[in-house]
Amino acid sequence: MSYSLFDLDQSTKNLKQKKNKLYTPIFRRILLPGIVLMLALGWSVFALRIRPGHFFDGLPHFFNLVSEMFPPNWEVLTRGRVLFSVLEVLSMAFLGTFIGGLCAFLLALPASGSLSQSGSIRAFFKGILAFERSIPSLIIALLLIVVIGLGPFTGLVTVAIGSIGMLGKMFGDAIENVDPKPLESLKSTGATKIQIIRYAVLPQVIPSFIANTLFRFDINLRVALFLGVIGGGGIGFEIHLAMSLFRYADALAITALTLTVIWFAEKVSDYLRKKIIGKEILQ
Amino acid sequence: MRLLKRYKTYILPSFIFLMLLWGSAIITQVELHTLFAGIPRGVNLLLSMFPPDLSVMPELLYPALETVQIAFVGTVLGICIALFVGMFAASNVNKNRILREITRGLLSAERALPDLIVLLFFVTIVGLGAFPGVMGLAFSSLGMLGKLFADAIEEIDPRPSEAIAAVGATRLQIIRFAILPQVWPSLIANSLFRFEINIRASIFLGVVGAGGIGFNLIMHMRQLEYQQAMSAILVILFMVVICERISDVLRKRIIGAEVLK
Numbered sequence: 001m002s003y004s005l006f007d008l009d010q011s012t013k014n015l016k017q018k019k020n021k022l023y024t025p026i027f028r029r030i031l032l033p034g035i036v037l038m039l040a041l042g043w044s045v046f047a048l049r050i051r052p053g054h055f056f057d058g059l060p061h062f063f064n065l066v067s068e069m070f071p072p073n074w075e076v077l078t079r080g081r082v083l084f085s086v087l088e089v090l091s092m093a094f095l096g097t098f099i100g101g102l103c104a105f106l107l108a109l110p111a112s113g114s115l116s117q118s119g120s121i122r123a124f125f126k127g128i129l130a131f132e133r134s135i136p137s138l139i140i141a142l143l144l145i146v147v148i149g150l151g152p153f154t155g156l157v158t159v160a161i162g163s164i165g166m167l168g169k170m171f172g173d174a175i176e177n178v179d180p181k182p183l184e185s186l187k188s189t190g191a192t193k194i195q196i197i198r199y200a201v202l203p204q205v206i207p208s209f210i211a212n213t214l215f216r217f218d219i220n221l222r223v224a225l226f227l228g229v230i231g232g233g234g235i236g237f238e239i240h241l242a243m244s245l246f247r248y249a250d251a252l253a254i255t256a257l258t259l260t261v262i263w264f265a266e267k268v269s270d271y272l273r274k275k276i277i278g279k280e281i282l283q
Numbered sequence: 284m285r286l287l288k289r290y291k292t293y294i295l296p297s298f299i300f301l302m303l304l305w306g307s308a309i310i311t312q313v314e315l316h317t318l319f320a321g322i323p324r325g326v327n328l329l330l331s332m333f334p335p336d337l338s339v340m341p342e343l344l345y346p347a348l349e350t351v352q353i354a355f356v357g358t359v360l361g362i363c364i365a366l367f368v369g370m371f372a373a374s375n376v377n378k379n380r381i382l383r384e385i386t387r388g389l390l391s392a393e394r395a396l397p398d399l400i401v402l403l404f405f406v407t408i409v410g411l412g413a414f415p416g417v418m419g420l421a422f423s424s425l426g427m428l429g430k431l432f433a434d435a436i437e438e439i440d441p442r443p444s445e446a447i448a449a450v451g452a453t454r455l456q457i458i459r460f461a462i463l464p465q466v467w468p469s470l471i472a473n474s475l476f477r478f479e480i481n482i483r484a485s486i487f488l489g490v491v492g493a494g495g496i497g498f499n500l501i502m503h504m505r506q507l508e509y510q511q512a513m514s515a516i517l518v519i520l521f522m523v524v525i526c527e528r529i530s531d532v533l534r535k536r537i538i539g540a541e542v543l544k
Binding site for chain 2: 040041044045047048049050051054055058061062065084087088090091092094095098134135136137138139142143145146147148149151152153155156157221222225226229230233236239240243248255258259262263
């Protein structure tokens with residue numbers, strides 16, 4: 001067998017096409033986005049007036065700060081207010097997650113396809129959840145401070161409202177993914193909607209509900225810390241206060257306590273997650 | 284016997300749970316009548332916010348842009364450091380077990396540190412302005428991104444890197460030609476996810492004095508200028524939604540293109 005001239009011609013043509021194909025994507029997929037990214041980055045750095053020198057200017061200040069932080073002033077912890085504030089953060093996150101989860105569950109039921117037939121109702125509830133998800137907690141907290149006033153109760157309501165969007169979406173997804181067979185068999189025996197939810201939907205989704213709620217609890221511990229700074233109660237306020245009054249040794253002691261408590265709370269939530277989900281799967 | 288089992292698995296945990304809820308309600312001073320009394324006040328507040336005062340928009344645009352820029356630069360800086368640290372934490376790049384474990388430990392310690400503390404710390408060191416915000420966001424992204432990058436690097440197909448190691452490629456060449464092409468999509472997806480988190484954190488930065496739109500919002504709220512505050516809220520919502528849309532589109536485009544390859 002011998003190659004004809006035509007074949008050779010054809011193969012060079014293919015090669016050329018391949019070459020063209022190889023080069024355009026490199027420009028379009030790597031070079032162009034890269035240039036755009038670099039330009040955006042350069043413009044931002046320029047507009048924010050960031051100089052690496054700033055960092056080195058801050059370095060001596062950093063060592064000063066560290067030397068002032070040590071030794072941490074543990075006596076500050078004996079003040080009743082501080083210990084109580086830590087409890088406030090824990091309670092805000094705990095009760096807030098619970099209430100938020102409850103509301104999210106009630107909103108997720110009509111938002112999921114397997115339970116509600118009407119498309120417009122579903123779209124409406126999905127829209128509410130999506131909108132809620134995009135509101136930063138800062139805005140919710142600032143509005144609630146005017147409505148309820150300063151204090152841990154405001155923080156609690158903020159945490160609860162802030163959890164609804166994310167938990168509602170996760171619950172809705174879990175409900176949509178249930179096995180439809182138990183639902184249909186219950187429906188065919190004439191069960192009411194509440195009975196269907198109780199005996200066909202809940203047993204399937206409870207493990208994922210608990211896992212998601214515990215995950216949100218971890219997030220809410222951090223949200224609750226932030227809320228203290230703007231007046232929502234809790235230990236965040238004490239840390240911010242100590243830092244802005246230059247009482248760094250106090251700040252370090254309070255921070256250490258906060259970290260320990262958060263770490264411990266996360267361990268407990270991890271343990272519960274493993275225990276409850278493990279049990280449910282074994283059933 | 285069955286009763287006892289039932290008691291242990293359901294009744295006792297529910298009881299403890301209810302007690303905890305009750306205790307939390309006492310500590311946070313839950314007063315339902317405050318909430319109900321707040322409803323008319325809330326309606327009043329919303330009424331006094333409308334119509335939003337759009338004349339302050341020009342003053343809000345620059346801080347809004349600044350917020351996005353802080354989040355953007357902070358995320359990019361965080362990605363660069365996290366990529367470097369992630370290599371040290373991945374078992375198939377860094378063969379030194381002690382160094383790897385130390386890196387992993389530091390990353391998980393950083394993740395446990397609440398962002399608030401990191402941000403306050405940087406604001407205190409570097410002073411007010413955009414720069415502490417950028418540093419704080421970069422540092423607080425480091426723990427999450429470093430771990431995700433390291434996990435992505437550990438999960439790659441080892442054959443390409445073995446193949447080019449066999450023909451005598453250097454460590455840097457292995458990273459460039461065998462590892463990076465494989466982790467690229469997950470790296471971008473995780474970075475975009477972190478960018479969305481950082482946008483929200485960056486709004487909060489204004490409150491602790493690091494510049495951006497959060498400062499305008501809290502200032503208008505404190506001065507009881509509710510119509511101006513509503514404009515700031517609208518700008519923030521618009522900003523968050525647009526950034527999420529953009530990152531959604533980018534994620535789909537980039538990952539889609541990589542999967543098709």
